[in-house]
Structures are given as C-alpha cells and as structure tokens.
Amino acid sequence: MKKGPKDNELSSRTVSRRALIVGAAQLGIAGGLGWRLQSMQVEQADQFRLLAEENRINIRLLPPARGLIFDRNGIPLAENEQNYRVVMVREEAGDVDEVLNRLTQIVDLDPDVIARAKEEMYRRSPFVPVIIADRLAWEDVAAINVNAPALSGITAEVGLSRHYPYGGDVGHVVGYVGPVSDYDLSRIDDKDPLLQIPKFQIGKTGVENKMEAMLRGSAGTKRIEVNALGRVMRELDRKEGEPGKDIQLGLDERLQSYAQARMDGESAGAVVIDLETGDLRAIASAPSFDPNMFVRGISVKDWTDLNENKYRPLAAKAIQGTYPPGSTFKMVTALAALEAGVIGPEETIYCPGYTNVSGTRFHCWKRAGHGNINFHESLKQSCDCYYYEVSQRVGIDKIAEMARLLGLGVRHDLPLSAVAEGLAPDRAWKQDVRGESWRIGDTVNASIGQGYVLASPMQLAVMTARLATGRMVTPRLIKSIDGVEQPSGIGDPLPINENWLRRTRQSMDAVVNHTRGTAHRSAIVADGMAMAGKTGTSQVRRITAEERARGVTRNEDLPWERRDHALFVSYAPVENPKFAISVVVEHGGGGSTAAAPIARDILLQALYDGPPPLEAYPSVDRARIADQQKRIEERIATVHQGSAPA
Incomplete structure (x- = not known):
C-alpha cells in the first residue's frame, strides 16, 4: 500500500531522531575515549612510563x-x-x-x-x-x-x-x-x-x-x-x-705459624701476649683445620675425618678449652694468703708427703715430702702440702676473688667463637649450681688447681701477663679497623701489694733458672733472655689408695685419654718482661717435660722475632733443636704451599 505524505513525514522524523541519538552516543563515546586518552598520555604519563620501564629494566x-x-x-x-x-x-x-x-x-x-x-x-x-x-x-x-x-x-x-x-x-x-x-x-x-x-x-x-x-x-x-x-x-x-x-x-702470622708447627702431633693450645700492649701475638690450637675447605664446600670424607679425630681439630683449645690448671694455680692461692695476712713469705710449713683433712689423705707429688718449706721454695719445687695448709687458712672465697682479679673465671671480651669463662668456684657457686654446701676438701683440691677449678690457655696467659707486669693487662685481638688504632690492653696497676708480686716473680724465676726448679731443663741461656715460669700437671683420673700402695701407674703406661694434662705458664725476659705465654698439652703427662719445652721454643721465637740462635739453648739440646728447626721450617712451607689459591 502506498504511503501518503503524512506517513513519509513521520517516518523521516523518526529516522532523524534515531540518527541524532546514535550520533550523540557515538560522539559521547569518542569524547570519553579522547578524554581517557588525554588523561593517560598527559596527566598519567609518568605513571605509565614507569610501568613500561619496569617491564624492560x-x-x-x-x-x-x-x-x-x-x-x-x-x-x-x-x-x-x-x-x-x-x-x-x-x-x-x-x-x-x-x-x-x-x-x-x-x-x-x-x-x-x-x-x-x-x-x-x-x-x-x-x-x-x-x-x-x-x-x-x-x-x-x-x-x-x-x-x-x-x-x-x-x-x-x-x-x-x-x-x-x-x-x-x-x-x-x-x-x-x-x-x-x-x-x-x-x-x-x-x-x-x-x-x-x-x-x-x-x-x-x-x-x-x-x-x-x-x-x-x-x-x-x-x-x-x-x-x-x-x-x-x-x-x-x-x-x-x-x-x-x-x-x-695484633696476631703475628710468623709466630702463629711457628706455634702451630711446634705443637704438630699434639692436642694442645698456646697463647702469647705482648706485655706492652696486650696484643695477642699467637693463639694456636693443635691440630687445626683448613678454613678454605668450608668456603669451597667441604666433602663428606673431610667432614667425617675432622669430627672423628680424637684430637678434635675443630675445637679452638686455646680459647674454648678449659682444664684444671694444676700447679699453675698455686700463685693464686699464695697471693690470696699473703694479701689476707694469714701467712708470711718466710713462714715454713712441714710437708711429710701428705696432709690429712677430715679423715682424707691428700698427697704431695713428692712421696717422701719436702720437709719444712716456705713460700719461695714451695713454688720452686711445687710442693702441694704447703698449699693444702695455706688454703685452709685463707678460705676459698678469697682464693676465688684473687683468681678473678688475675683473669681466671672471667670471660674476656674477644671477637672469637665460644670464648670460655672457666671457673673460679666459691661457696656461693656450689650452693647455687649444685645445691650443696662447700667442704674443706673442696678448698684443698682447689688450692692446687684441681677439683672444680677450670681455666683456658687464654686465661692462664692473662694471669701470667698480670703477674709479670703488675698491671691489669687485657688481651687485645683487634689492633686497628680501617687504620684506626683500637684501645690498648695495657691496663691499670693491680690492687695487689707490689712486694708480694715481686716475691712471686722471684719464685717463678727460680722454677726455671735454679737447678732444683721443676722447669730447669727448659731454661733459656742467652744473656738477657732468661724466662720465669711455673709448671703444672692436672689429673684426669682418680688415683686410688690401692694404686698408691702398689705404685702409681706412669702416664706413658696409660691409654692416651687417661694421661694427665701438661701445663706451663711463663714470661720473658725476667728483668724486662715483653711476652707472656701459656701452653696446655692435653694428656701430655708432666708440665715440665711436655709443655715447658714448647713454651720455651715459642717464647724464643717471639723474643728474636724469628728463629733464635742455637746459643740461646742449653748446649746439650742444640743438635736436637737444629733438627727440630729444620723440620718446622719444612712443615710451615708445606702447609702454606697447600693453602695457595686453587
């Protein structure tokens, strides 16, 4: 049917309205897109530029x-x-x-x-x-x-x-x-x-x-x-x-290497202190381990070998190991008694070879005894009975106080792993830790560095440094940081009567340089280089009455783990002390035979800043020392060559 003019006009108006609506919508969308584009490109440009950069950078x-x-x-x-x-x-x-x-x-x-x-x-x-x-x-x-x-x-x-x-x-x-x-x-x-x-x-x-x-x-x-x-x-x-x-x-690598080589074959620790600064010139523990193995990735075999070695090469014995100090502790007991005024330096005590205390017999190392003996002779000959007696007079609390004053039973502030505190026991310690009262027998044992007393080679070296100088020498390991010198460890004067310290040093001199001294065989004979010291032997087993009756078994006849520890502390030169040293040889036997020779050799190396002349040794030892020095030099060269970069 043919549309009339009116229908055409209506249809035309409808199309125009729809076109207008669609056009307006399109224009709105285009405008929105344009606005958004402008916003992203201009207003948010920095944000999107950063996102793009992060995608590729x-x-x-x-x-x-x-x-x-x-x-x-x-x-x-x-x-x-x-x-x-x-x-x-x-x-x-x-x-x-x-x-x-x-x-x-x-x-x-x-x-x-x-x-x-x-x-x-x-x-x-x-x-x-x-x-x-x-x-x-x-x-x-x-x-x-x-x-x-x-x-x-x-x-x-x-x-x-x-x-x-x-x-x-x-x-x-x-x-x-x-x-x-x-x-x-x-x-x-x-x-x-x-x-x-x-x-x-x-x-x-x-x-x-x-x-x-x-x-x-x-x-x-x-x-x-x-x-x-x-x-x-x-x-x-x-x-x-x-x-x-x-x-x-403050370590001296050459001295450190020598100390390690000198203790080769032993389970031992040694510490050398510079008495002018407190610098730790050597901190040696034997046997040792190569730290490069851990950096590169240690093998199962190497790890097993280190852990199963009975000499414990991973243990830093010089600072972590604690041992009964034995007779090296006698200077502590003597000074405590002298300071307290319970005994005079010339007063004698009779040593028959044993002392009875509360029904228990405490023996001297010399079975026949030393007879009447004073302070000087007691240190020189290391009489045990003298210290059994004076310790009962002064008491354990004053002995422990003196021990801590000399650096024992104290954790020294050093940037090293597991620095040992040791133990200078007193009445309060036993009550707090063990819930038991202190006994007089505990005091007698402690008087000669046995019983509960424990010390590390580091602490024994500090004790010796303080005795030698009369100052509160503090061990210093870090000498400088980025060229900035660190505080010295020279220390203030010790609050101990100088007369008692002088007499103690004289007695330590006699231990080495008198013919009846317990360390005389390890003397230094070079002019101006003589050393003073004190031997020590600490038991790791109990000797029964039956064994004493039939004769105490010699160390060399015992399994290694049951032998006594050997200790020696010393300083040199006697007249103008420069270095102090302590040496502990685990299960080494006697301090005079195992530890003193090692300490003497290391001290000489420090005093001469290198290999000493053979004339510094007793004439009977010089041929043996010449061979020993040659072996040590070869050992050092081998170790250093083996540690060269891969």
Missing part, C-alpha cells in the same frame, strides 16, 4: 667486596679472589629444565649441583638470581657467553670468593665464611637484603663471624635492560656499594 643488588683481615705486619690472613660463576633468574628463564639441560651440554656440571641449584631456585622468589655453579674455568665462562641467546635467564659473571692464604695456621682465629642458611636467618635480626641473595657468604666462626657487620659492607645496585625473553641486553648504570672495613689483628 631490572634492578639487581651488587654484593660489596668483603673487608680484608691482616696480621700486625700487614700480611693478609683473609683475602678475596676472583671467582667465575654462572647465575640464573627463574622468572627470566621460562622453561627452567630446558635451559639447564642446554647449560649442561655446554659446561660439564655435576647433576647433584644442578639439583641443589633447582631446589634453591624454587625456594626463592622467581626474580632472585641463584648461583648454579661457581669456581668455573675461563673457558667455561667464554662458552656460556657465546651461547647466550640459547640460555634465557642465564648469566656468567665474576664475583669474589674468600681465601685464606695461611690455611690451618689461622683457622681457629680468623674462622671462615659460608652461605647464609635458614638457621642463620632465623637467629639474625639484621634485615640487610644482601642476606637474601642465595649463597651470599657471611662469617660462620672466629673473627669472620664476630666482626661480620664491619667486614660485610653495604650493597650496590645496577640497572639492566632485558628483552622480551629476559635476556640481558645491556647495563644502563650502576652504583657501587661500600666495601667492608679492613681489620688488622
């Missing part, structure tokens, strides 16, 4: 160079060496297994190494670089770089790894570094992001551990541009971190 931490550790003469004890390694970022790698498979076709890698790296990778955030392998040869690094396009997320780089040039000679002192473990993170409050880097190394023991905050330094950063596959295209810029501080020890 990564920021990575740069580990700082660890501070170096030197001896007093500037000899490096812990240094950094270049280490070629390959790292992988899981987020950039895509198919991790496929990329690692390609890598193993280029570089020969142990499957266990790859497995551990994958485990580490999936434990960490996907954008954190994980070390796949380190200590690679340059040829391997070159091969990885050549095949870079096929190794998404893989980067070969140069890092720094710790090296200890003198190996076991400084192992117990310097310590070693190792990768941060979950255990480390659980006990460290430090939030340093460096600790989150897989295989980032921190100090585990010794100075490396105790001075970690100073040695570590602070991280730097670098910005790198990556393509869509995560391949690093270029480095845009970098900000280097701050390297760790360099630390200089």
Whole structure:
C-alpha cells in the first residue's frame, strides 16, 4: 500500500531522531575515549612510563667486596679472589629444565649441583638470581657467553670468593665464611637484603663471624635492560656499594705459624701476649683445620675425618678449652694468703708427703715430702702440702676473688667463637649450681688447681701477663679497623701489694733458672733472655689408695685419654718482661717435660722475632733443636704451599 505524505513525514522524523541519538552516543563515546586518552598520555604519563620501564629494566643488588683481615705486619690472613660463576633468574628463564639441560651440554656440571641449584631456585622468589655453579674455568665462562641467546635467564659473571692464604695456621682465629642458611636467618635480626641473595657468604666462626657487620659492607645496585625473553641486553648504570672495613689483628702470622708447627702431633693450645700492649701475638690450637675447605664446600670424607679425630681439630683449645690448671694455680692461692695476712713469705710449713683433712689423705707429688718449706721454695719445687695448709687458712672465697682479679673465671671480651669463662668456684657457686654446701676438701683440691677449678690457655696467659707486669693487662685481638688504632690492653696497676708480686716473680724465676726448679731443663741461656715460669700437671683420673700402695701407674703406661694434662705458664725476659705465654698439652703427662719445652721454643721465637740462635739453648739440646728447626721450617712451607689459591 502506498504511503501518503503524512506517513513519509513521520517516518523521516523518526529516522532523524534515531540518527541524532546514535550520533550523540557515538560522539559521547569518542569524547570519553579522547578524554581517557588525554588523561593517560598527559596527566598519567609518568605513571605509565614507569610501568613500561619496569617491564624492560631490572634492578639487581651488587654484593660489596668483603673487608680484608691482616696480621700486625700487614700480611693478609683473609683475602678475596676472583671467582667465575654462572647465575640464573627463574622468572627470566621460562622453561627452567630446558635451559639447564642446554647449560649442561655446554659446561660439564655435576647433576647433584644442578639439583641443589633447582631446589634453591624454587625456594626463592622467581626474580632472585641463584648461583648454579661457581669456581668455573675461563673457558667455561667464554662458552656460556657465546651461547647466550640459547640460555634465557642465564648469566656468567665474576664475583669474589674468600681465601685464606695461611690455611690451618689461622683457622681457629680468623674462622671462615659460608652461605647464609635458614638457621642463620632465623637467629639474625639484621634485615640487610644482601642476606637474601642465595649463597651470599657471611662469617660462620672466629673473627669472620664476630666482626661480620664491619667486614660485610653495604650493597650496590645496577640497572639492566632485558628483552622480551629476559635476556640481558645491556647495563644502563650502576652504583657501587661500600666495601667492608679492613681489620688488622695484633696476631703475628710468623709466630702463629711457628706455634702451630711446634705443637704438630699434639692436642694442645698456646697463647702469647705482648706485655706492652696486650696484643695477642699467637693463639694456636693443635691440630687445626683448613678454613678454605668450608668456603669451597667441604666433602663428606673431610667432614667425617675432622669430627672423628680424637684430637678434635675443630675445637679452638686455646680459647674454648678449659682444664684444671694444676700447679699453675698455686700463685693464686699464695697471693690470696699473703694479701689476707694469714701467712708470711718466710713462714715454713712441714710437708711429710701428705696432709690429712677430715679423715682424707691428700698427697704431695713428692712421696717422701719436702720437709719444712716456705713460700719461695714451695713454688720452686711445687710442693702441694704447703698449699693444702695455706688454703685452709685463707678460705676459698678469697682464693676465688684473687683468681678473678688475675683473669681466671672471667670471660674476656674477644671477637672469637665460644670464648670460655672457666671457673673460679666459691661457696656461693656450689650452693647455687649444685645445691650443696662447700667442704674443706673442696678448698684443698682447689688450692692446687684441681677439683672444680677450670681455666683456658687464654686465661692462664692473662694471669701470667698480670703477674709479670703488675698491671691489669687485657688481651687485645683487634689492633686497628680501617687504620684506626683500637684501645690498648695495657691496663691499670693491680690492687695487689707490689712486694708480694715481686716475691712471686722471684719464685717463678727460680722454677726455671735454679737447678732444683721443676722447669730447669727448659731454661733459656742467652744473656738477657732468661724466662720465669711455673709448671703444672692436672689429673684426669682418680688415683686410688690401692694404686698408691702398689705404685702409681706412669702416664706413658696409660691409654692416651687417661694421661694427665701438661701445663706451663711463663714470661720473658725476667728483668724486662715483653711476652707472656701459656701452653696446655692435653694428656701430655708432666708440665715440665711436655709443655715447658714448647713454651720455651715459642717464647724464643717471639723474643728474636724469628728463629733464635742455637746459643740461646742449653748446649746439650742444640743438635736436637737444629733438627727440630729444620723440620718446622719444612712443615710451615708445606702447609702454606697447600693453602695457595686453587
């Protein structure tokens, strides 16, 4: 049916209205898009530019160079060496297994190494670089770089790894570094992001551990541009971190190496203190271990050998080991009695070879006894009965007080692992710790350094230093930090009557230099170099009445673990003391035969700042000493050669 003019007009108005509505809608949409585009391009330009940059630019931490550790003469004890390694970022790698498979076709890698790296990778955030392998040869690094396009997320780089040039000679002192473990993170409050880097190394023991905050330094950063596959295209810029501080020890590496070599074959500890500064010139524990083994990754066999060795090479005996000090403690008992006025230096006590106390017989080392003996002779001949008597007069509390004044039973503040406190027991200690009352027999035992009394070689060296100088000498290990000298350990005068100290030193002189002294065979005969000292022998087993009746079994006839400990403390020269030393030889037998010769030899090395002339030794010993010095020099050369960088 044909539409009329009116219908056409109505239809035309409807179309025009619809067109207008559609056009308005389109215009609104176009306007909205334009407004949004303008907003994104102009008003939000900085925000979206940043998002785009973050998509193609990564920021990575740069580990700082660890501070170096030197001896007093500037000899490096812990240094950094270049280490070629390959790292992988899981987020950039895509198919991790496929990329690692390609890598193993280029570089020969142990499957266990790859497995551990994958485990580490999936434990960490996907954008954190994980070390796949380190200590690679340059040829391997070159091969990885050549095949870079096929190794998404893989980067070969140069890092720094710790090296200890003198190996076991400084192992117990310097310590070693190792990768941060979950255990480390659980006990460290430090939030340093460096600790989150897989295989980032921190100090585990010794100075490396105790001075970690100073040695570590602070991280730097670098910005790198990556393509869509995560391949690093270029480095845009970098900000280097701050390297760790360099630390200089008071240790003398040459003396330290000599002490280690001199104690070779023994289970022993020795400490040498510089009396002018308190510097620890040597802290030797034998046997030792090579800290480089831990940095490079110790094998199961090496770990088992170290743990199953009866001489305990991992134990720092010089600072951690505590032993009954035996007769080296007699100076403490004597000074406590003299200071308290309960005995005079010339007063004599009769020694028949034993003392009865509360129905118990305490024996002197000399079965026939020493007869009437005064303070001077009691130290020179090491009479036990003299100290049994004076200890009962003065009491254990004053003896313990004197022991702590001389540095025993005190944990010295040193940046070393597990510094021992030892034990200077008194009445309160036994009641608090054991819930028992102190007995007079406990005092008698303590008077000669037995019973509950315990001391480390470090503490015995401090005691000797204080006796030799009359000052509160404090052991100092850190000489300077980044060239800044640290406080001296010279100390203030001891609050002890100087007359008693002088008499004690005279008696220690006689121990070595009088023909009846217990250490006379280890005397130094060079003019102006004579040493003073005190021997000690501490029992590790109880000698029964039956054994005494039939004759006490000699140490050499006993199993090693049941032999007495041998101790010796000394200082030299007598007239102008420069060094003090303590030596403990575990199960060494007698102090005069096992410990005194070692102390004498180390002291001479310190006094002469190198090998002493044979004329410093008694003539009967010179041929033997010449052979000994030759063996020691060969041993030192072998150890140092074996610790050279791999």
